[in-house]
Amino acid sequence: MPLDICVAAHENIPDILHIEQSIERDYPASRQTLLNRLEMFADGFLIVKNDHQLIGYIESCIWFEQSFSRYQEICQFSDYHHPDGTILFVIFIGVDERFQKRGIGSLLISALKSRIKQQYPHIQKIQLVSKEQYVNTFYRKNGLQIIKRLPEYMPEYAGILMAYQY
16 A cells, blocks of 8 residues: 655645544534644644545644643634644544554654654644543554543543653
8 A cells, every 4th residue: 555645735625624524523624624724734734645545634733831621722723833832732633434443543643743853843742632432542552641631621522631752
């Protein structure tokens, strides 16, 4: 499976949106939200293609330490994004359901870690919030550790704040 990882572009948004909607059925990001995130921090918005077909993406921002317990407190990521920040916050990782469990998400995390460390050497750690079901099966395997539980992160589920220290 020949894979290509690169920075997302505007023309990739329809495919990204399709993956987003298939994963986040109740609360998918809108087309405009995805475009805004791409414009906010293109260096941290990567896609992976398999034979020219977009099969996954990862989006992020850079910020300083934030204290939050609910998604609504941070959902306007552009309000917090600052290129001099010391934390890379992963907003979302999405992999086409037909390609899940094949290491694509891990590949995206690894590519983002490498890219950001080269281009933004002042970044000290990576943070993200996970649903409970992915903590042990995916994020811990990729080097992230639990920082704290966020019982009210979303109305439907708790979140787990996780971090990877460079």
